[in-house]
Amino acid sequence: MEKRDVPGVHRYDAPAGGWGALRATARAVAEQMHIAEAPLLLLRTNKPDGFDCPGCAWPDKEHTSTFQFCENGAKAVTWEATKKRVTPEFFASHTVTALLQQSDYELEDHGRITHPMAYDPASDTYVLLEWDAAFARIGGVLRGLPAPDMAEFYTSGRASNEAAFLFNIFAREYGTNNFPDCSNMCHEATSVGLPQAIGIGKGTVSLEDFDHCDLIIAMGHNPGTNHPRMMGTLHECARRGVPIIVFNPLKERALERFADPQNPIEMASFSATPIASTYYQVKVGGDAAALKGIMKAVIARADSGEDVLDRDFIAVHTNGFDAFAEDLRQTQWEAIEAASGLTRSALDRVAGAYIRSNATIVSYGMGITQHEKGTQNVQQIAALLLLRGNYGKPGAGICPLRGHSNVQGNRTVGITEKPNPVMFANVEKAFGFRPPPHHGHDAVNAMKAMVDGKAKVLVCLGGNFSIALPDTDLSYQGMRNLDLAVHLNTKLNRSHLLIGKESIILPVLGRTERDMQATGAQSVTVEDSMSMVHASRGKLGPVSEYLRSEPAIIAGIAMATLPSSKVDWLGLIADYDLIRDKIEAVYPDFKDYNARIRHPGGFRLPLGPTERVWHTKSGKAEFIPFIGLAEDPALTEADVLKLTTLRSHDQYNTTVYGLDDRYRGVFGRRDVLFISEQDLAVQNLTHGDVVEIASAIPGQEHRCIRLTAIAHDIAPGSIGAYYPEANNLCPLTYQDPQSGTPSYKSLPVRLRKVA
Numbered sequence: 001m002e003k004r005d006v007p008g009v010h011r012y013d014a015p016a017g018g019w020g021a022l023r024a025t026a027r028a029v030a031e032q033m034h035i036a037e038a039p040l041l042l043l044r045t046n047k048p049d050g051f052d053c054p055g056c057a058w059p060d061k062e063h064t065s066t067f068q069f070c071e072n073g074a075k076a077v078t079w080e081a082t083k084k085r086v087t088p089e090f091f092a093s094h095t096v097t098a099l100l101q102q103s104d105y106e107l108e109d110h111g112r113i114t115h116p117m118a119y120d121p122a123s124d125t126y127v128l129l130e131w132d133a134a135f136a137r138i139g140g141v142l143r144g145l146p147a148p149d150m151a152e153f154y155t156s157g158r159a160s161n162e163a164a165f166l167f168n169i170f171a172r173e174y175g176t177n178n179f180p181d182c183s184n185m186c187h188e189a190t191s192v193g194l195p196q197a198i199g200i201g202k203g204t205v206s207l208e209d210f211d212h213c214d215l216i217i218a219m220g221h222n223p224g225t226n227h228p229r230m231m232g233t234l235h236e237c238a239r240r241g242v243p244i245i246v247f248n249p250l251k252e253r254a255l256e257r258f259a260d261p262q263n264p265i266e267m268a269s270f271s272a273t274p275i276a277s278t279y280y281q282v283k284v285g286g287d288a289a290a291l292k293g294i295m296k297a298v299i300a301r302a303d304s305g306e307d308v309l310d311r312d313f314i315a316v317h318t319n320g321f322d323a324f325a326e327d328l329r330q331t332q333w334e335a336i337e338a339a340s341g342l343t344r345s346a347l348d349r350v351a352g353a354y355i356r357s358n359a360t361i362v363s364y365g366m367g368i369t370q371h372e373k374g375t376q377n378v379q380q381i382a383a384l385l386l387l388r389g390n391y392g393k394p395g396a397g398i399c400p401l402r403g404h405s406n407v408q409g410n411r412t413v414g415i416t417e418k419p420n421p422v423m424f425a426n427v428e429k430a431f432g433f434r435p436p437p438h439h440g441h442d443a444v445n446a447m448k449a450m451v452d453g454k455a456k457v458l459v460c461l462g463g464n465f466s467i468a469l470p471d472t473d474l475s476y477q478g479m480r481n482l483d484l485a486v487h488l489n490t491k492l493n494r495s496h497l498l499i500g501k502e503s504i505i506l507p508v509l510g511r512t513e514r515d516m517q518a519t520g521a522q523s524v525t526v527e528d529s530m531s532m533v534h535a536s537r538g539k540l541g542p543v544s545e546y547l548r549s550e551p552a553i554i555a556g557i558a559m560a561t562l563p564s565s566k567v568d569w570l571g572l573i574a575d576y577d578l579i580r581d582k583i584e585a586v587y588p589d590f591k592d593y594n595a596r597i598r599h600p601g602g603f604r605l606p607l608g609p610t611e612r613v614w615h616t617k618s619g620k621a622e623f624i625p626f627i628g629l630a631e632d633p634a635l636t637e638a639d640v641l642k643l644t645t646l647r648s649h650d651q652y653n654t655t656v657y658g659l660d661d662r663y664r665g666v667f668g669r670r671d672v673l674f675i676s677e678q679d680l681a682v683q684n685l686t687h688g689d690v691v692e693i694a695s696a697i698p699g700q701e702h703r704c705i706r707l708t709a710i711a712h713d714i715a716p717g718s719i720g721a722y723y724p725e726a727n728n729l730c731p732l733t734y735q736d737p738q739s740g741t742p743s744y745k746s747l748p749v750r751l752r753k754v755a
Contacts, residue, residue, distance in 0.1 A: 008668045119503040156404065186402075225648070235273055405511075408531070448732060458482055508550050641717060642749075674721070685753055
C-alpha cells in the first residue's frame, strides 16, 4: 500500500540511542536549564555522592564511565531543574478555567511552582498562602471529617523512603489505611501475584546476574523509553552473544537495535548492535497463551523422555507441579496459536532455547500486568522459571521492570492499603499507637469513593492522580466532588485544576536540590528495581526560598492535624537519620540502615528466592495454573480490535516532555492510532484517515475518542494509542480483580472512519 503524506508522521531509520539520543539530550538541556549548570548536574546523576535520577528504577552500575544517565534520564533531570518558574504572578494572570484548556505538556512546561497556593473561587485563580496557614487549613478539614476513612492518601513513586514512611505513619495515626498509590496502576499484579508464587512481590535478579545469564526473554516492555538505562545492560549482553528473545505486539526500535552513546566505535562509525535475537509480535492479550505454549512444549519433551526439567528442584522446592503440567497437556495448540497470534513451531523454538539455557532471566513490564488476568500472567512467568530451577543461582530469575525510581521502595516502607499485623505491631512498639485493623482503599477504590461522595479529602504526595487513572470522565467528576485536595508537587498538572470546594498546592524540593534541615544537609534513600537501597543527595540550590522538603511538609500537616500525636515530628525532620532509625525499627530488613547507606552503592534488601527460601503458605514455590488462555474477556466479533495504551518517547508516565515519539516516527503530535497495514485494509481505511475509536465492552459503547490512523508495524488484530489520551476508553471497573490493576493494555474497541 502506498502511504499518503500525514503531517508529523515520517519514518525514522536511525537506531535507538546514538547521535539521536545525544541531540535530544542537548535540546532538553538548552530548552530547560541554564547551560552553565547542566554539565556538572548531569555528571552527578546516579553517582555515589550525587542524586538518584528522578526517572526510572533501573539500578546503577559501578564502573569508570564518564556518565551514568540516559536521554530520558536527562529529560527528567532538566525537567525538574528547569529555569522556568510558576510564580504567584503567573497564577494571578491565568484562571483555572483557562489553564484547563492547555495540554498536559503545556501545563508542566510552565516550570517549577515557587510558593504554596490555594484556590480562590471568587477570582477562579490560585492565590498565595502562607505555610502555617496552609497547614492549619488542611489540619482543620481533616479533623472535621466524620470518619478518617473519608480521606485518601496518594503516593507517587518518586517520593523517597523517608517521605513515604512518614506519610504512612501520619495517615495510620490519623486512623485510616487508605493508601492509593501509583503501583496500583502498574505493577500491583506483581505485588499480588509473585508472593503467591515465590513468596515475595519483587524481582529476584541483580544487575550482576545479567553478566552470567545464558538467555533473556523480554515480554511486554519497551526499555528504550520506559527504563532506558536497561539498554546499556542489554547492549552488553547482546555483544557477548546472549540470545534475547522478545515478545511484544509492536516492533520497538530499542529492542531491535541500539547504539550506545558511551561506545566510541559505534558513535564514530554510526553503527549499532542488534538487541533481539528473535522478535515475536504476539497479539495484544496473547502473552499468557504464548507462555503456556512454551511451557507445553517443554512438558511434551519431558514426557517423551528428554532431560529438560530440573526435577530435583521441582521435588524439593515447589508445590503443585503435577496439576500444572496436566493443564498444559490438555491445552490445545490450535487455541494457543489463535490466542497468541504465534505458530506452534515458533513457540517450540523458544522452548528449545529455554531448555539449552542453564541460566535464564525473564524481564517484563506493564504489557504483562495491565490485564484482567495480570496477576495470573505474572505467575506464568514465575512458573516458566521454576521448570528449570531458575531461582537462587547466578544469571537467573524474574525481573519485573518498575517505573518511577522509588515506586518499589514506597511499598517496602509501608505504602499499602492491606493491613499487616507484623508491621502494625512494630509501629505500635516504635510510636506508641496501633494502626486501624481494616482494609483500606487502593487507587481505583479511592476514586470510586470520591465519585460516590464517600471520600472528601485527597492528599497527594506527588503525582497526577486523576490523569493516571482510567475512566477520565468519572475521575474528573471524583476530583470535583472533594471538599479538599492537597497536592505536594514540583510542577503544575491537570489534577490541580479539577477543583471541588478547596484545593491547595504545596511546592516541594526536587531530587536535584539541597535539603537543609536543622542539623544540616540531608540525604534521602530510594530502592531500585533490584532491591538495592542507596542514598540520594541533591546539589542545586532550591528554585525558591519558599520550597520545603516532602518530609517537612508531611510533618507540618501531621502536627496541624494531630495536636496530641505520639510522633516527634520536629525531631524526625531535623535529622533524617532518625527517620531511618524508625524505619529500621518497623522493618528489620533495614538493619544498620544509616551505616549501610553511607557505603557507595548502598545495600541490598533480603530476597528469599535468591536463597531458595519461599515465604508462601506451603513454604514452597507454587505452580499456579492459568485456566484457559484469555487474559481479558473474550469478544469474538470480527470487527473488534484490541487496543493497548503506550507511552511516547518524550514521556515518562503522566509527564509529557515533548510531542515527539522519535522511534515510532511521530513528531509534534500525539493524536495518532497505530494500526497494521493488514488491519487498515480489513477496516477499509487508509493511512491518515481520522477514525472514531469506540469501546466494545458491553454497556460501555458510549466511550469514544478520535485519532488519526497511521500504518505501523504492530501485530494484526492489535492497535495502540497514547496514554493518558486513551484512558477514557477504560472503565474504572475494567481491571484485574485480584490486584485491582486497570486493564489499560487490552481494551476491545471498534473503529469507524470519520468523514
